[in-house]
Amino acid sequence: MENSTQESHHLRSENSVTHESPYPLYAMAVSSSPSRHHNHRIALGSFLEEYTNRVDVVSFDPDSLSIKTHPGLSFDHPYPPTKLMFHPPSSNPSKSDLLASSGDYLRLWEVRENSIESVAVLNNSKTSEFCAPLTSFDWNEIEPKRIGTCSIDTTCTIWDIEKNAVETQLIAHDKEVYDIAWGEARVFASVSADGSVRIFDLRDKEHSTIIYESPQPDTPLLRLAWNKQDLRYMATILMDSNKVVILDIRSPALPVAELERHRASVNAIAWAPHTCRHICSAGDDSQALIWELPTVAGPNGIDPMSMYSAGSEINQLQWCAAQPDWIAISFSNKMQLLKV
Amino acid sequence: MDEVSPNNDAEPQARDLGRASDSAEPSSSSGRWHPRQFAFRGYASQPETGPMSPSLRVVVRRPMVVRLTKEIVETYRICNPHFSYSEELNPKRYLTSPSVGVLNDGYDNANSDLILTVNFVLVNPDTKRRYIVKDVLGQGTFGQVAKCWVPETCSFVAVKIIKNQPAYSQQALVEVSILTTLNKKYDPEDKHHIVRIYDYFVCHQHLCICFELLDTNLYELIKINHFRGLSLSIVQLFSKQILHGLALLKDAGIIHCDLKPENILLCTSMKPAEIKIIDFGSACVEERTVYSYIQSRYYRSPEVLLGYQYTTAIDMWSFGCIVAELFLGLPLFPGASEFDLLQRMIKILGGQPPDYVLKEAKNTSKFFKCIGNVHDMENFQASICQRSVYQALSEEEFEARELKKPSIGKEYFNYMNLEAIVTNYPYRKKLPKEDIIKESQVRLALIDFLRGLVEFDPAKRWSPFQASGHPFVTGEPFTCPYQPPLETPRMLVAQNIKVDHHPGGGHWFAAGLSPNVVGRNRVPLHSSPNFQAVPYAHASSYGSLGSHGSYNDGAGLGSSYGSYGDNANFFAYYSPVGPSAMNISSQGNGKMLGSSPDARWRNFQFSHANGLGMSPSAGNIASLPLGTSPSQFTPPNSYGQFSVGSPGQFGPQSPARGSLQGSPLGKPAAAGQFNRRKGWTYSGSSQVQESSSSMHWQGHHNEGANSGQAEGSSQLPNESPLHLPSNLNAVGRKQQQVVGGISSGFPAVQNVSGSFAQGSNRQWHQTLGAADDMHETGSSLPNPGDWDPNYSDELLLEEVEEESSDKSCLATEFGKVMHLSSAESLVGIRRSTNVPTSSTSSFIRQHGPAQSFTHVEPGKPPSHDQYFGQMRGLSNPSHFVPQPSHNSLSRLGQQPAQRLYYGRATSGRGNEWNYNKMQAPASSFNNGGPHPHGNNSFINGMSWGRRASDAFTSIPPTSRGRKDYGRIA
Structure with missing residues (x-):
């Protein structure tokens, strides 16, 4: 890396900005509030098949359509981060951004002006010998002290990051848990290798509600997105499937829609942050598709409204509330911001 | 470009949107926002020859999302060869309680139950078929019922995992045996609404029996419906199906012995709703009616209660109780004790078990006193003597004899006779008048139907075959009291x-x-x-x-x-x-x-x-x-x-x-x-x-x-x-x-x-000379308390909302709920006491017989009653409602009269109308009197009143008397 802040590796056009990273990218997060310079920070996690991976924080200036890297805003990360996330927007923005990452453990990082400091490593493992990797986590927007992690040990752990303590741990599924999403301050949902989507309420930890099960039991559900604009809706994706399954939590079991226009497996989904009926999906067919949920599905299924073709398989997708006009995707070693 | 102005607003939804003007609020903006053609373009379906061949990608490299979820352990190992992870360390979700292994090398808990955790694998040692435990559906004294995934067949099954004790194993083998016979020999095409048995084996010293996985039981269904009755069309649908099953049982000579709503389950996602009878753990062949303490109390037949010999007819009694409960939403005879149960039967049906039963039954003395001259009977003069020689004990008398107060349950119905209960059951709200009239007709059919089922005399009680011809089941218009065909041999x-x-x-x-x-x-x-x-x-x-x-x-x-x-x-x-x-x-x-x-x-x-x-x-x-x-x-x-x-x-x-x-x-x-x-x-x-x-x-x-x-x-x-x-x-x-x-x-x-x-x-046997017996039919003065013209919708009946009358809905509506549990647990209890402790030859281990005998009591453990009460939650044992004894002598006296009806005639009926006559013309089906529901069809009961003359002469013409039915061949 060079020494100074610079514009690097990006191609510019009116409607998209591309950032090229030295390594393949997977995890990606867009900060919820702009930094001092009105730029948006974007954290990018590498996917390297080695222990030491890398997280870079770049900044995006929507006015100049430029992406800047900063040599100080980068740190080593054990294993490829499975997810990165900035602190949810708060009414009292602190001086620095808090960034969380998941992998072997949940880690908190403070992103300062010119540096990043490790704040905490949250380890819930009972033994030192083994750790159960975390496949994902979600930061509770309403109660930002709460982070929920999910692990292949079938549990979800709710952390109080102010106390750096476990609030609760639940055996959420019968198999590995792959993703978790908050709906309300105390309500979260998770998906698992057991093929189910379950909703949990921290006020009643004894029970969960299964609102969907993959048609073939034990077909893993990999990702879950809860529509923050309309909490009735969630979306999930199945492993090795080109389908995006849209669920209405009021009518469990039966999906309200299945979006099947990808021509390869879907890798990522994100609800529009500003409307309640739109969702974007991206997959191995290198396409990103924007869908509007119809009230009634046509006989031939649902067509997306618009599409974008990337250079290769799209691995990640973020549609951030701070920048609803921009969708971030990553494919191979590139991060791309697409204007919508 | 554009208005991409970052802002500090914390609220995600109150965001500065790309098209602020279009989105005053998120919900209204939803339909209006459109992705613009910047980076994206309009979607056009493309030929399938995209640049990316999915299969190619799979071969080359799995998507990152998979490599960091499904394959994360492998990925981590690549990143760090020292990384290791053991599933063994996953916190186990125990499905069995207690989950401390103390028996059977730690496999069993203190109750001899196999300790199950999620994904515990049961293996049939012979076929190697694997059953992966996913959940526990229910527990009982017999063991547990687990929902299992069978990878081989890609399906779920219900597996009954019997306790690791010989008594239970042997008992369970009876079920295996009976059910296998029923399935394979009598119902190979699965058309008779009997649960299918798929497999059985021993695993970790536990007998495991695999059944098809079913859905909610009918008790849960009623509960979901807030204990309001189901619509008559559904009651009819279910009745027909249960009768199919019972007909098969009768053909096979098998008595279920524990028929109740909990043991009738909806099939999964069947349209229209289909049900099946489960739990043959108490069943027996008719020739081997070994146990006297059978059937769940609410559904216990009089002959079993009295300790009389029993036949498949006891299932028909239970069936009658079930049909009534489906309609009413509450059990017909929610007896808090056997005494209470009998009292309720006598009150609601009017009448009592026939003397020949009482004479033989071993518990008669517990509930009845002899007021006649037994010698008369012996001299075959009972037919001349118009009254029963037995009179039911009053509560006080019972208490005096048993030295304890009988538990008396709460009254759920203000009417204390079957006709009134059914007739006055609140109609669904907003039912058009014509529909009310229509339903009132069906209710009359239902009453007639029930009368043939909850019939004190097991000999007169309808067989499944006879019952299935009833207009209530067939849907034919109900014009006159049903006269069952002679039982067909089904040769x-x-x-x-x-x-x-x-x-x-x-x-x-x-x-x-x-x-x-x-x-x-x-x-x-x-x-x-x-x-x-x-x-x-x-x-x-x-x-x-x-x-x-x-x-x-x-x-x-x-x-x-x-x-x-x-x-x-x-x-x-x-x-x-x-x-x-x-x-x-x-x-x-x-x-x-x-x-x-x-x-x-x-x-x-x-x-x-x-x-x-x-x-x-x-x-x-x-x-x-x-x-x-x-x-x-x-x-x-x-x-x-x-x-x-x-x-x-x-x-x-x-x-x-x-x-x-x-x-x-x-x-x-x-x-x-x-x-x-x-x-x-x-x-x-x-x-x-x-x-x-x-x-x-x-x-x-x-x-x-x-x-x-x-x-x-x-x-x-x-x-x-x-x-x-x-x-x-x-x-x-x-x-x-x-x-x-x-x-x-x-x-x-x-x-x-x-x-x-x-x-x-x-x-079609008829008692000869029975005609002589008719007497005194009117002599019984019903207790005023029996008849309450003011029906009040108390308890659960207050609101009768629309329930889903759509049959198809039923299956889906309650789709996901599995309820083997309650049913099974009940069974289990009984079983524990009844099992003759097969101990004799232990199935798995040779336990000393003595050991297993310990829990076998000849009598009835008090726990039974309590248990049942709790299960249903409807019986309040503590609720003491004094009930006037209605067992007046005169009523008993009518008993003989019943004999003269042909087969299906019931003394209860006879009493009933008599009753009605005295009290409430409104609830009787008489032709002369006012008829609340205007069902004229009863009026001229022409065809049925063939012998209106004789014994019933004492009955005013306005009442619908037994005579209407009393055809003498």
């Missing part, structure tokens, strides 16, 4: 089925089932002599107590049951209790045997034939306590029963089956019964023999004989118990009655009823 069906049992075909049981159990104490099949001359004393009697003791001596002989007898099997039963007792039954072709290995020969069933590996070790059996066998088998009287071989039930050429009962004590015994096989005879046969080809000789003698007969029930062919009533009924008649030509004669002391093959012999 063809039965024969075909039975032919399968022919020895030539081998032992189905051994052939079909035993392989799975190979290796465990397996005993060589006794292809025993068809005719085994078994010394009485050594006889392998399954049912009777005595047999256990005697078994010691003749263990080997027990095998007679195992053999399907090519022709005649000779059985001897010996009851040590009554030293002189003996019972010999010879059955042609051993048809019975074919299906009976299952039955209730709890103690040896496995030792014989079945090949289940129960080795009858004499020693074990020896210690069987008397308590294990129901009291009904320990009567002081002894009897002998001898059935004469009749290949008949198997083939047309063998028309009959004979049984002879004789009392070795020398008392005159009403002994011999020559009877057809089950299913061929209508149970009502007790009353009259009129079919030309059937012959009954009925001889009647004094009590001693009768009681002896009662005991014999277990050995009797199906209908035999039903003959007993007739015998007693006949008191008023001649000592002997011969109808039709009898080919085989028995000594006069005996009662031989021979029924012959083809349909000729469904006897």
Whole structure:
């Protein structure tokens, strides 16, 4: 890396900005509030098949359509981060951004002006010998002290990051848990290798509600997105499937829609942050598709409204509330911001 | 570009949107926001020849999202060769409680339950099929029921995992056996609404039985409906299906013994709703009614309550209770105790069990007092005497006798008679007037239907076949009280089925089932002599107590049951209790045997034939306590029963089956019964023999004989118990009655009823001379409390909302709920007490029999009642509602009258209308009186009132009397 802040590796056009990273990218997060310079920070996690991976924080200036890297805003990360996330927007923005990452453990990082400091490593493992990797986590927007992690040990752990303590741990599924999403301050949902989507309420930890099960039991559900604009809706994706399954939590079991226009497996989904009926999906067919949920599905299924073709398989997708006009995707070693 | 102005707004939804003008608020903006054509472009479907071939990608490299989820462990290992992860360390989700392993090498908890965790794998050792535990559906004393995933078939099943105790294992094998018979032999096409059994095996020393996975039970369904009744169309739909199942059971000669809403389950995602009967863990074959304490209390039939011999008719009683409950949303007889139960029956039905039952039943004295001259009965003068000699005890009397207050449950209905309860049940809201009128008609049909089912007299109670012809079931307009057809022999069906049992075909049981159990104490099949001359004393009697003791001596002989007898099997039963007792039954072709290995020969069933590996070790059996066998088998009287071989039930050429009962004590015994096989005879046969080809000789003698007969029930062919009533009924008649030509004669002391093959012999028996009995019908002054014109919708009935009348909805609506639990647990309880502790030959381990006996009580553990009460949550044992005794003498006095109705007539009815007449014309179906629902159809009850003249003359014409039904043939 060079020494100074610079514009690097990006191609510019009116409607998209591309950032090229030295390594393949997977995890990606867009900060919820702009930094001092009105730029948006974007954290990018590498996917390297080695222990030491890398997280870079770049900044995006929507006015100049430029992406800047900063040599100080980068740190080593054990294993490829499975997810990165900035602190949810708060009414009292602190001086620095808090960034969380998941992998072997949940880690908190403070992103300062010119540096990043490790704040905490949250380890819930009972033994030192083994750790159960975390496949994902979600930061509770309403109660930002709460982070929920999910692990292949079938549990979800709710952390109080102010106390750096476990609030609760639940055996959420019968198999590995792959993703978790908050709906309300105390309500979260998770998906698992057991093929189910379950909703949990921290006020009643004894029970969960299964609102969907993959048609073939034990077909893993990999990702879950809860529509923050309309909490009735969630979306999930199945492993090795080109389908995006849209669920209405009021009518469990039966999906309200299945979006099947990808021509390869879907890798990522994100609800529009500003409307309640739109969702974007991206997959191995290198396409990103924007869908509007119809009230009634046509006989031939649902067509997306618009599409974008990337250079290769799209691995990640973020549609951030701070920048609803921009969708971030990553494919191979590139991060791309697409204007919508 | 554009207005991408970052902002600090914390609220995600109140965001500065790309098109702020378009999105005043998120919800309204939803439809209007459109992705613009910047980076994205409009979607156009493309040819499938995209640049990316998915398969190629899969080969080359899995998507990152997969590599960081499904394959994260591999990924981490690539990143760090030292990384390791062990699933063993995952926190286990225990499904079994307690989850501390203390028995069976830590596999079992203190209750001998296998400790299950999610993804625990059960393996059938023979087929290697794997069952992966996903959830526990229910628990009971018998063990647990788990929902399991079967990878091999990609399906879920329900697996009953029996406790690791011989008693439970053996009990469960009875269920396996009975259900396998029902499935394979009687219902190969799965059309009779009986749960399917798929597999069974032993895993970690637990017997595991795999069933098809079903859905919610009917109790849960009612509960979901907030204890409001289901719509009549659904009640009808379910009734029809349950009847299908019960008809099959009757054909097979099997008594379910625990029919209740909890044991009837919706099938998964069936449209329209389909149901199945489950839990045959208490079932028995009709000939082996070993246990006296059966059926869940609310659904317990009067004969079981009273300790009288029972038949498949007890399931019909339960069925009636279920139908009523489906309609009402609440149990018809929510008795908090047996006393309470009986009181409710008497009150709601009006009437009481017939004297012939009361005379024989062993618990009669607990609930009734004798107010007549028994001698009169013995002298066959009961028919002249118009009142029953028994009167139900009042609460005070009961308390005085039992030295404790009976538990009395809460009243749920303000009306205390069946007609009023059904008629006045609130209609659904907003029901158009024409629909109300329509439904009121159906309700009349329902009342008539229920009357034939919750009939005190087991002999008069309708059979499944008869009930299924009722307009309520068929949907035909209900114009007049239903007159059931004579019971059809179902010859063809039965024969075909039975032919399968022919020895030539081998032992189905051994052939079909035993392989799975190979290796465990397996005993060589006794292809025993068809005719085994078994010394009485050594006889392998399954049912009777005595047999256990005697078994010691003749263990080997027990095998007679195992053999399907090519022709005649000779059985001897010996009851040590009554030293002189003996019972010999010879059955042609051993048809019975074919299906009976299952039955209730709890103690040896496995030792014989079945090949289940129960080795009858004499020693074990020896210690069987008397308590294990129901009291009904320990009567002081002894009897002998001898059935004469009749290949008949198997083939047309063998028309009959004979049984002879004789009392070795020398008392005159009403002994011999020559009877057809089950299913061929209508149970009502007790009353009259009129079919030309059937012959009954009925001889009647004094009590001693009768009681002896009662005991014999277990050995009797199906209908035999039903003959007993007739015998007693006949008191008023001649000592002997011969109808039709009898080919085989028995000594006069005996009662031989021979029924012959083809349909000729469904006897629609009617009691002779019954007409004389009609008297005093009006003499009973009903207690005012019985009839409450002001129905109040208290309790759960307050709101009758629209329930889903759409049948198809039912299945889906309650789709995901699985409820084997409650049902099973109930069963379990009972079982624990009833199991005769098969201990004898332990299935898995040879436990000392003594050990398993410990929990077997001859009596009824108090826990039963409590348990049931709790389960239903509807009974409030503590709720003491004083109830005036309605068992007035006069009412009892009507009892005899009922006899004169033909088969289906019920004393209850008779009382009922009488009742109505006195009190509430509004609720009666009379033609003259005001009719609330304007169902004119009843008015001229023309066809049914054939003998309106005689006994009922005392009844005003305005009431719908029994007379309407009282056709005398």
